[in-house]
Structures are given as C-alpha cells and as structure tokens.
Amino acid sequence: MVQASLATRSHSFDLVRNEIDQTIKQAETSLERFQENRDQPEELQNCADYLNQLRGIFILVELKGASRLCQETLALTEDMPAGAEADTRLTAMNSALFTLRRYTEYYHQQREDHPELLLPAINDLREARQEKPYPESWFFNPGVGEHPNFCADLPLAPLADKDGEQEAFTRRMRLTFQIALLGILKDRNPEISKKLMARAARGFARLTQGTPKGQLWCLFTIVANTMLDRAMGFTKARKRLLMQLERQARDIVYVGKPAMDKPAPDSLLMELVYLLYRSGSGNPEVVRVLSAYQLAPSKFPDSMMEAHARRLYGLGADVLKSLSQALQEELNQLKDRLDIIERGLEPDLAELSAIGEGLDRVANTLRMLDLDQLARLSADEASRLRQWEEEDRLPGEDELYRLAGSVLAIEDAVMQFVHRGITPETDAMAAAANTGEASVYLQEAIWVVADEARSALTLAKRAITAFLESDYDKLHLANLPGTLHSIWGGLELISDSQAAQVIARIAGSIQQQLLDAREAPSEQVLEALADALTSLEYYIESIGRNEERNPDLLRLAESSLDGVGL
Structure with missing residues (x-):
C-alpha cells in the first residue's frame, strides 16, 4: 500500500514537473525585476502569485516540506519594508527559490521526500521575518500519549548530601555542561565536547533521580551517549536545544528542589526522542525508548541526511572540487620548480620569475574567494621571488625553506575546500605558515x-x-x-x-x-x-x-x- 502511494505520488510529480520548473523560473524573474526597480510592487505581487501556485502544486503531490517552504516565502512578501530589512528579506526569498529548484531536482532523482532537509531554509525565512525558528522535530509526529520511564534501564549511583557536597557537585556538573556547550558553539573539539556533555548529563541524572525532572536528564544521558557513539553533528537547531537544556541546569543550581519537582516540557522531551530516532542507532536503550512510541530507528539516519543535505545545498561543492584540483595542479608545478632549485640541478633565475607568476595567479584566485590572508601570503612570496631575480641571485637555504613552507600551507588550505568549504579557519592557516608551529x-x-x-x-x-x-x-x-x-x-x-x-x-x-x-x-x-x-x-x-x-x-x-x- 505504501509502495503504491509512493508510485502514485511520483507519477503525479512527473506530470507537473515541467510546470513546477516553469513557475519557479517565472517567480525568480518577477523577483529580479522587483529588486531592480522597487517602484514596481506589481512584480512582487506576481512573485507571490507564482509562489501560491507552487504551494498548491506541492500540496497536490504531497511534498509537505516544499509546500511549507512556499508558505514561509509567501509570508515574506507581505508588508515588504524599505531599506536594509527589505534587502534581507529579498536575499532570503532568492535563496528559498534556489533551494526550491534544487529540491525538485533532488526529488526527481531520489523519488523520496525528506521535508526535514528543507528545515534550515524554512528557518532562515522565519528568522528574516524575526519569527521563532521551528525545532528540528517539526516534521516528526509519532502520535504519543504518555512518555515511558527513561530512567528504567539507566543504572545511577545514589548521591549523598553531606555538608553541602551536593551543591558543589551540582555547580561542577553545570560548569562541565557549560564548557561542553561553549566548545560546541565554537565548533571546537566536538568529540571531547560530546564526552563532557554526556558526563554532565549523567551527573544531573544522578542529582535529579526520583524527581519529575530526572526523566529529562535520563533521556538526555541516552541521547548524549548516542550522539557520541554515532558521531552526530551539531546543527543550529541542536545548538538551540542544548541552550534550552542549559537553562534547565541553571534552574537546578539556583532554584533547587522546586525546579527538580517540575516536569520537563513535552516539546523538549520530543526533541530528544527525535534525535534518538534520527541517529539510526540499534543500541538496546535507544530501541527501548523508540519502541515505546511504536517507532524503529530511522532508515534515513543522521549521517545519510548530512550527505543528502550537502547535495541539496552544496551546489558549490562540485565547483570547489574542480577549483581545488586546478589549484593543486598549479601548486604541484611550483613545487617541482622549487625542487629543481633546491637540488641545484641546472638552476636558472628565469625559474624564479615563473614561480612568482604562478604564485600571483594563485593569489588572485584566493582573493576572489575572500581568502585574503592566504592571498597575501602568496603575493608576498611572489614579491620576494621578483626581488631575488632583480638582485640576480638564487635564494639561500633558509629563504627557500620559508618559500616551501608557504606553498605547503596554501596547498593544505586548498585541499580542505572540498570537505570543509571556504571558512575563516581555512584562511587562518596562513598565520601558521612561517611560525614556530612549522617545526x-x-x-x-x-x-x-x-x-x-x-x-x-x-x-x-x-x-x-x-x-x-x-x-x-x-x-x-x-x-x-x-x-x-x-x-x-x-x-x-x-x-x-x-x-x-x-x-x-x-x-x-x-x-x-x-x-x-x-x-x-x-x-x-x-x-x-x-x-x-x-x-x-x-x-x-x-x-x-x-x-x-x-x-x-x-x-x-x-x-x-x-x-x-x-
């Protein structure tokens, strides 16, 4: 029955695929015209009409993520403000239309609807309207009545309260949680941050065992261990969830027993259950929790979801791969020329000029990618090469090693394009090129x-x-x-x-x-x-x-x- 439904949906989508593509193109054209001339509100209205048409089509073919994206984009067209706020909204709308086009291509190839892939784009639109973003479990609805006992299979040693020792333990666990959260927010040492988070969660579970709030911390202990076991990452939505948990920890520190006697919100518990579902883990404690909601671990786990998200949002991934390969070829040629100079095999001052020109080309490319530090490093080395040529001399050993170190630093950064993208951390690699870190x-x-x-x-x-x-x-x-x-x-x-x-x-x-x-x-x-x-x-x-x-x-x-x- 499910297979028949999927086949019907796919067939329906094929019938309207061309119309979807054409309507998205018309919406993009209208929006572009409005951006060029803000005195033509009818173009914005045309864009809204096309979006409304798309929303109806996506509802018809049962693509609920795409229909929600259209609805949130439509909301941005209402009462369009002037100035910078309008620019922010228009940028978000352009991005949403682009994502919508990519998602139709994705669905056409995969024949699977994963609305949660569109949640980051939907939340970007909501943030542009200064609305509260949806939680990660927005499209997750297990239809639950009562929650199970999350502490049932979690062995917790009792915590004695002697001479204020419990208060010291509570503050220490909160500090552990805060340090883990800070590392996660800064994207620093993720594995260690997860271990700290799991330790803090278990500490709060011990502290609150036997109280209503203990259920939250027992569940979070299972989630934290699962995230560590399955190497799950931290999205913006998950970081917001951890900040909610930090507020729960703060209440325990400053309010004490009344905070422990207050049950955790159902929305918070469901967010944690969703993470267990998304993990795809088959561990007994995870299966026990999910079975209470008549669920099995997802067949589309977090690791697979990340790969599909990169395909959906990473149009630049193929471009970056090609760019990385081209730059590596250029740098390999430069290294070969440096190797000839270092070995003293037929050294020629003309080689210095050729290497300098190559570094200038690399610098120009890096500058276009907003990697200013790396571009400056490449340009400075090119300038030194021209200076050596003017002085009619070959570089000394130390000077040659410095040049080689710079080229290798640039190469390391270029090789990270494909997997990590272009980030400030990539550009910062220039700072370590010729420092003591190179020893x-x-x-x-x-x-x-x-x-x-x-x-x-x-x-x-x-x-x-x-x-x-x-x-x-x-x-x-x-x-x-x-x-x-x-x-x-x-x-x-x-x-x-x-x-x-x-x-x-x-x-x-x-x-x-x-x-x-x-x-x-x-x-x-x-x-x-x-x-x-x-x-x-x-x-x-x-x-x-x-x-x-x-x-x-x-x-x-x-x-x-x-x-x-x-």
Missing part, C-alpha cells in the same frame, strides 16, 4: 609528551580503581605520585605550565588524601579526583590530535579540586 621536531616532542601523559592518566585511573576494589590497599598507589610528577616535567618542557600545575595538584591530592590519610577517602573526594583526571585527559587528547587547546578543561579540573578543598 617538525617540536611537534613530535609534543606528541610524545601527549602520548606519555595519556598513558600515565590511564594508569592513574586504573590504580585508583584497584585501590577501591582492594578495600583501600595503598600499595596500588605507591608509584602514582612519581609517575604523575614525570608528566609534570614533560608538560613544563613543552611550555604548558597551566596543565603542569593541574597535574601537580592531582599528584599532591593523591599523596595527601589517599596515601598519607589514615581514614578512607570520602566519596566526594574520589568523585572530584575522577572529574579532574577525566578533564585533564580530554585536554591532553586535544594536544595529541594537534587541535586547538581548550583551557576551559583545565579550569574544570581545577574547579573539581577546589570544590572539595584539594
């Missing part, structure tokens, strides 16, 4: 320190676990302070004093609270040490991956130690 030996030293530090922290966690399981046998910890102190020295050698200071505090705390103390350590002290070690481990992980270091992770480790007076 291979320094980088190798950093990797060695990071690897040794990871091993030491893993050993520390195992030793503490063995200490607890053996009824506090201190022999398991005997070598731990010395091992951590050796890592302190390595971090100092690579000029990371703040991380060295944190590891010194952890080593001192283990010595004082676990080795020298006569009584067994409190649960709060052990949790604080575990949080500090984990935060430091995530920080070291970013060093080993040559990613931007996140000092907030060190601040989180220090906060964990401060909270219990370590």
Whole structure:
C-alpha cells in the first residue's frame, strides 16, 4: 500500500514537473525585476502569485516540506519594508527559490521526500521575518500519549548530601555542561565536547533521580551517549536545544528542589526522542525508548541526511572540487620548480620569475574567494621571488625553506575546500605558515609528551580503581605520585605550565588524601579526583590530535579540586 502511494505520488510529480520548473523560473524573474526597480510592487505581487501556485502544486503531490517552504516565502512578501530589512528579506526569498529548484531536482532523482532537509531554509525565512525558528522535530509526529520511564534501564549511583557536597557537585556538573556547550558553539573539539556533555548529563541524572525532572536528564544521558557513539553533528537547531537544556541546569543550581519537582516540557522531551530516532542507532536503550512510541530507528539516519543535505545545498561543492584540483595542479608545478632549485640541478633565475607568476595567479584566485590572508601570503612570496631575480641571485637555504613552507600551507588550505568549504579557519592557516608551529621536531616532542601523559592518566585511573576494589590497599598507589610528577616535567618542557600545575595538584591530592590519610577517602573526594583526571585527559587528547587547546578543561579540573578543598 505504501509502495503504491509512493508510485502514485511520483507519477503525479512527473506530470507537473515541467510546470513546477516553469513557475519557479517565472517567480525568480518577477523577483529580479522587483529588486531592480522597487517602484514596481506589481512584480512582487506576481512573485507571490507564482509562489501560491507552487504551494498548491506541492500540496497536490504531497511534498509537505516544499509546500511549507512556499508558505514561509509567501509570508515574506507581505508588508515588504524599505531599506536594509527589505534587502534581507529579498536575499532570503532568492535563496528559498534556489533551494526550491534544487529540491525538485533532488526529488526527481531520489523519488523520496525528506521535508526535514528543507528545515534550515524554512528557518532562515522565519528568522528574516524575526519569527521563532521551528525545532528540528517539526516534521516528526509519532502520535504519543504518555512518555515511558527513561530512567528504567539507566543504572545511577545514589548521591549523598553531606555538608553541602551536593551543591558543589551540582555547580561542577553545570560548569562541565557549560564548557561542553561553549566548545560546541565554537565548533571546537566536538568529540571531547560530546564526552563532557554526556558526563554532565549523567551527573544531573544522578542529582535529579526520583524527581519529575530526572526523566529529562535520563533521556538526555541516552541521547548524549548516542550522539557520541554515532558521531552526530551539531546543527543550529541542536545548538538551540542544548541552550534550552542549559537553562534547565541553571534552574537546578539556583532554584533547587522546586525546579527538580517540575516536569520537563513535552516539546523538549520530543526533541530528544527525535534525535534518538534520527541517529539510526540499534543500541538496546535507544530501541527501548523508540519502541515505546511504536517507532524503529530511522532508515534515513543522521549521517545519510548530512550527505543528502550537502547535495541539496552544496551546489558549490562540485565547483570547489574542480577549483581545488586546478589549484593543486598549479601548486604541484611550483613545487617541482622549487625542487629543481633546491637540488641545484641546472638552476636558472628565469625559474624564479615563473614561480612568482604562478604564485600571483594563485593569489588572485584566493582573493576572489575572500581568502585574503592566504592571498597575501602568496603575493608576498611572489614579491620576494621578483626581488631575488632583480638582485640576480638564487635564494639561500633558509629563504627557500620559508618559500616551501608557504606553498605547503596554501596547498593544505586548498585541499580542505572540498570537505570543509571556504571558512575563516581555512584562511587562518596562513598565520601558521612561517611560525614556530612549522617545526617538525617540536611537534613530535609534543606528541610524545601527549602520548606519555595519556598513558600515565590511564594508569592513574586504573590504580585508583584497584585501590577501591582492594578495600583501600595503598600499595596500588605507591608509584602514582612519581609517575604523575614525570608528566609534570614533560608538560613544563613543552611550555604548558597551566596543565603542569593541574597535574601537580592531582599528584599532591593523591599523596595527601589517599596515601598519607589514615581514614578512607570520602566519596566526594574520589568523585572530584575522577572529574579532574577525566578533564585533564580530554585536554591532553586535544594536544595529541594537534587541535586547538581548550583551557576551559583545565579550569574544570581545577574547579573539581577546589570544590572539595584539594
């Protein structure tokens, strides 16, 4: 029955495909005329009429995402303001018509309607009207009556409340959540941010277990672990969802028990359930939640949705691929010429001129792409080559290495066009071309320190676990302070004093609270040490991956130690 419905819809679409294309073209022409002459409101009205016609066609062939896009675009034509606000609306309308054309091509090829692919374009239109954007689950309607118990299969250790320890734990979990959220908003260390988010979610689930708000945090714990397991990304809608959850965490910190006794909004719970559905995960805890809503994991999971979205919105992807290949060919020729000069094989000053001209061409192309830093780097190197030619000399070894470093930096940026697009981060790669970051030996030293530090922290966690399981046998910890102190020295050698200071505090705390103390350590002290070690481990992980270091992770480790007076 479903297959028959799909076939009928596809057949209906084929019958009106030409009319859709023609109507979109007419709408674009009318809008273009209105943009050229704002004193012709009838052209804007013509565009609105064509959009209304398109909306009717899409309703007829049951493409609800396309019909909603037409409806939101129509809303922008009403009461068109003057000035910059009108320009913003007209830009959004142009983009919507372009997306509409691309989606009809997409549906014609795929024969599958995925309205959620159009949600970013729909929300852009709503934001242009200063309306609240739709949530990611806008097209998701499982028809639910009651929510299941999300905490049923989630083992949570009880949290004791002694001398305000619960309050310190609450603030530490919120800080963990905030650092993870900040990393996500800045698109920094996504995997580490997900791990922090999962840790904070579980902490709040422990804190609120047995209360109505506990259901929200148990569900979010499952979602956070699933997003980490399935390598799901963070869209604008998901970032807005996380900010809503941060407000829930803030209420728990500042309001306390009344906030925990207040159930979470159904809309928030459904957003989280939608993420589990979209993940496509077959993990038991995910399947259990979805089965309560008579759902199975989506056959169009998040990874597939991202690929289809790139096809839909990434008209420039093919262009960027061709451009990247052309620039790489140019740069390969330049590297070959540099190699001839470096080897001293028939060196010719005319080669300098040829390399300079090549770099000028690359600079012009980069400038057209608004990659000003990289364009400037290429142009500066071309200028130096002309200067060497005027001085009638070949470059020295250091000068040649500097030139080669610049060419390689440009090549690295060009190779990222295809997968990452053209971003400010791409342009910023010029800044590292001729700095100390280029030292291979320094980088190798950093990797060695990071690897040794990871091993030491893993050993520390195992030793503490063995200490607890053996009824506090201190022999398991005997070598731990010395091992951590050796890592302190390595971090100092690579000029990371703040991380060295944190590891010194952890080593001192283990010595004082676990080795020298006569009584067994409190649960709060052990949790604080575990949080500090984990935060430091995530920080070291970013060093080993040559990613931007996140000092907030060190601040989180220090906060964990401060909270219990370590």
